Amino acid sequence: MVSNPDMEIKEENDKPFCCKFCRSENYIKYGKKNNKQQYFCKDCKRKFVDNLYFERLKADPKIICLTLDLYFKGVSLRKICDHLKQFYELSVVHTTLLKWIRKYIIIMDEYVRQFRPQLSNIWNVDEMMININGEWHYLWNVIDDGTRFHLASVVSKERKIADASKALRTAKKRSHNKRPMYVITDGLKSYNKAIEEEFFSYRNKSTHIGNVGIRGKKNGEDYFNNNLVERLQGTIRERNKTQRGLKDPYSSFVRGHKLYYNFIKPHESLYNKTPAEIAGINLELEDNKWENLLHNALRNNR
Numbered sequence: 001m002v003s004n005p006d007m008e009i010k011e012e013n014d015k016p017f018c019c020k021f022c023r024s025e026n027y028i029k030y031g032k033k034n035n036k037q038q039y040f041c042k043d044c045k046r047k048f049v050d051n052l053y054f055e056r057l058k059a060d061p062k063i064i065c066l067t068l069d070l071y072f073k074g075v076s077l078r079k080i081c082d083h084l085k086q087f088y089e090l091s092v093v094h095t096t097l098l099k100w101i102r103k104y105i106i107i108m109d110e111y112v113r114q115f116r117p118q119l120s121n122i123w124n125v126d127e128m129m130i131n132i133n134g135e136w137h138y139l140w141n142v143i144d145d146g147t148r149f150h151l152a153s154v155v156s157k158e159r160k161i162a163d164a165s166k167a168l169r170t171a172k173k174r175s176h177n178k179r180p181m182y183v184i185t186d187g188l189k190s191y192n193k194a195i196e197e198e199f200f201s202y203r204n205k206s207t208h209i210g211n212v213g214i215r216g217k218k219n220g221e222d223y224f225n226n227n228l229v230e231r232l233q234g235t236i237r238e239r240n241k242t243q244r245g246l247k248d249p250y251s252s253f254v255r256g257h258k259l260y261y262n263f264i265k266p267h268e269s270l271y272n273k274t275p276a277e278i279a280g281i282n283l284e285l286e287d288n289k290w291e292n293l294l295h296n297a298l299r300n301n302r
Contacts, residue, residue: 021046063090064104065290067097072260074242098252104294105256111297112263113174117279120146121181123171124229125191127159128236132246139236139254140167143229144175145184148267148275150232150258151175164194172198179204184224187211232261264289 018025019041030040030047040047063084070080077094084090122145130139138159142152151171156163172178179199183206185191191210199206209217209224216225236257240246246253263285266272276283285292 019044019046019048021048059100061291061294063088064100065288065294067100068104068256068260068290069264071097071101072239072256072264074239076242101256102252104297105252105259107301108293108297109255109259111300112259112276112281112283112293115276115281115283116176117144117147117149117151117174117276117281119144119149119151119175119178119180119279122146122184122224123151123180123182124184124226125164125167125171126186126226126229126233127164127167127188128233130155130236130240130246131244132251138163139233140164141229141232141236142167142171143232144180144275144279145228147279148228148270149279150261150275153254153258155254159188159190161190161193161197164188164190165197168194168198180206182207182209182224184209184212184226186213186226235261263293 019027019039022041022044024041024043026043027039027041030038032038038047067080067084070083071077075083077097080097081092081094084092124143124145125140127138127140129136131137132155135157138156140152140154140156140163141150143150151174152167154163154167154170156166168183179201183191183195183199185195185208187210192208195206195208207219209219211217212224212226216223216227239253239257243253261275263274263276263281263283266274270278274289283293283296
């Protein structure tokens with residue numbers, strides 16, 4: 001736990017969206033209380049202080065967001081503890097940081113799932129081996145070619161048709177039941193039946209382009225490669241190496257890395273925009289993306 005009991009939430013100067021008691025927008029500024037802006041609701045006649053929906057957090061949201069940012073940039077939990085001790089004089093154990101990550105990743109991920117990405121007609125799919133609690137599993141990744149939007153990360157013990165289908169079904173659900181025109185994969189035979197099961201339609205049948213690697217493959221006049229998903233998996237391998245494997249298949253890292261990749265990390269190939277922005281999901285997160293995203297998610301969850 002955090003050893004500093006006086007660690008409080010910073011003052012926010014932004015105007016709240018509504019009265020925290022009756023949800024009315026008919027309010028005015030009403031002086032300050034404990035150096036925080038106070039408001040008076042003209043409808044319910046009550047005074048309130050709004051902390052941008054962070055008032056229920058026991059720790060400083062900036063520290064929580066700093067932890068998230070460092071963790072998904074590849075810094076280990078114990079090194080983050082050392083960083084907080086040196087620069088913020090906060091003594092936090094690594095298990096507390098892990099609790100923060102697990103809790104707020106779920107809240108933010110559930111929030112962003114309501115937004116529908118505008119995707120291209122080409123999806124890249126691949127699977128990679130990942131160490132989970134000393135055993136090797138497979139992590140299936142689905143990414144949209146045009147926007148780089150990471151649609152799905154699914155863990156399985158095997159590489160059977162049912163496992164490939166689950167990954168594609170998860171991606172389809174995240175895209176709000178979109179069927180891509182092309183699905184690019186490697187030579188794994190499980191993809192053939194899985195793509196037919198998940199994307200078959202008499203009107204809009206997806207074309208499977210298999211046996212595609214980094215060098216690519218020509219199909220008629222079109223040329224396809226799987227470079228995007230290979231690069232994504234290279235990033236995951238680098239982070240997983242720092243972690244020395246995951247503890248369980250439902251690790252917050254799998255869910256959180258997808259969130260970080262889509263909404264937080266700017267991509268040079270996308271002119272320093274995020275895949276979410278390219279896919280038409282502009283949450284106006286601005287500079288401190290983690291903090292603004294957490295604020296939006298908490299407000300939505302309230």
